[in-house]
Amino acid sequence: MGVDLRQVVAGILTITMFVMLGDMLKRDYIDNPEERFPGEARDVGFDSGNVMEKFSMKTNGPWMEESEALTPCWKKKADFDEIEDYKGFVTFSLTNGPEYHVSQISDAVVIARYLQATLVLPDIRGDRPGDERKFEDIYDVGKFINGLDGVVKVVRELPDSVSIRDFEVVRVPNRVSEAYIAEKIEPVFRSKGNIRVASYFPSVNMRKTPQKDGSDTLACLAMFDTLELKPEVNEVVDDMVARLKTLSHNSGGRFIAVDLRVDMLEKKGCNGGASATKSCYNAHEIALFLRKVGFGSGTVIYLTQSRWDESLDVLKDIFPKTYTKVSHHCLSSSYNTNRVDNIKMAGHPTS
Incomplete structure (x- = not known):
């Protein structure tokens, strides 16, 4: 049995979206935190302090603005x-x-x-x-x-x-x-x-x-500057991104990727240790954070969690358009599944 190519493709997709989300936070393109969901929401403490105190007052919503292209961090x-x-x-x-x-x-x-x-x-x-x-x-x-x-x-x-x-x-x-x-x-x-x-x-x-x-x-x-997917796999990733953009048409094709894996939350590294510093956040805390910084209920969210877990229900309650790698309506269309399986068989004809 070979490595599951669908997980590799979804993982590469996640990496790309991490860059997008990280750039958004780094550049402080964050809307007024007062413009958020109605209803009760408690503050969530993070290493950098209370999230409500850390965002600049912008008027264009929580999405990142058009910005200059990133420059290489390496020399020729x-x-x-x-x-x-x-x-x-x-x-x-x-x-x-x-x-x-x-x-x-x-x-x-x-x-x-x-x-x-x-x-x-x-x-x-x-x-x-x-x-x-x-x-x-x-x-x-x-x-x-x-x-x-x-x-x-x-x-x-x-x-x-x-x-x-x-x-x-x-x-x-x-x-x-x-x-x-x-x-x-x-x-x-x-x-x-x-x-x-x-x-x-x-x-x-x-x-x-x-x-x-x-x-x-x-x-x-x-x-x-060394790692690229082979063309056949890259086409599948492009199709997945296109599906996510279609689902997020109300926000101009923009969506959020969250590195959330339920199995990791139980590991020792997530418990903070002697420093008592919180390293990992569950679905409930992530939902509150996104709600606090101004994301609406129509926001499309992609999770790295392979399969749905009941602990994710609270996130989907607040953001109904939440998907995992194998969500039927998002990444696992029969067309893409067949293409991935064909690539897998081409690499391992006996598997």
């Missing part, structure tokens, strides 16, 4: 010093779902560049043993290799003379720093000659951003 590839002598290999896998893939690629690229090692094209693995796909089943290999050309050498597979059994597995915290590589990873690489990188994420919300170092622009390049 020509500005990276060329590596003349590559020694050893770095391998890794993409795991945990597509929302983690860009971070895993970024870590592997930064490590390979620092060690002057050759990076091997990753595979994609699901949660269960045997859930495995090739990189090219979902992503554009040419874009990945060309995006790193002149920065890190990439090969599709290990040469026959190198055995994966000889690789030392190195667990690496996400957003790895040069200091960490020098202290923890480089000695292992110099000793073994080859390593397999396994990124882990220290908490549900990831860590606070560390101090900048020389790898920042490289990490940015790896995250935002």
Whole structure:
């Protein structure tokens, strides 16, 4: 059984919408909080303070305005010093779902560049043993290799003379720093000659951003200029976005993506720990937050939660147009399902 391509597609869709929503909040395009739903609504406390006190007084509603195009956060590839002598290999896998893939690629690229090692094209693995796909089943290999050309050498597979059994597995915290590589990873690489990188994420919300170092622009390049869906999968994503825009025609085709997974709410990282800082928010709290900042009942909301859970009912009560990855009226049309299944079969004819 292979990795569920529908979850990969939906995850990529979610990442795109996170950027949209994050940009909206960052630019403070928030309407007057007094213009909100009638009815009782309590304040919800967040790390940055009471949400009602943090929004600028605008008159155009809570949606983001047209803004300037984002500029690249990395320098030109020509500005990276060329590596003349590559020694050893770095391998890794993409795991945990597509929302983690860009971070895993970024870590592997930064490590390979620092060690002057050759990076091997990753595979994609699901949660269960045997859930495995090739990189090219979902992503554009040419874009990945060309995006790193002149920065890190990439090969599709290990040469026959190198055995994966000889690789030392190195667990690496996400957003790895040069200091960490020098202290923890480089000695292992110099000793073994080859390593397999396994990124882990220290908490549900990831860590606070560390101090900048020389790898920042490289990490940015790896995250935002290497990974693209293959054309067939990208067409499915475009169709999904079109369906969401159709559902949100009353708001000009704009909609909200919320990274809400009920199973994560029960994990230790969501409990705050000794700091008592709240890291995760349930459907009820999210509904109140969106209501507070001015979103109306007709707002279309897309959730990363795979299947409907009864705890989401409160969100749908306030925002009836709330959908998950497999919502019949939103993302799982028979047409798109058949297209995804056809792509899956093309990658794994025996599955």
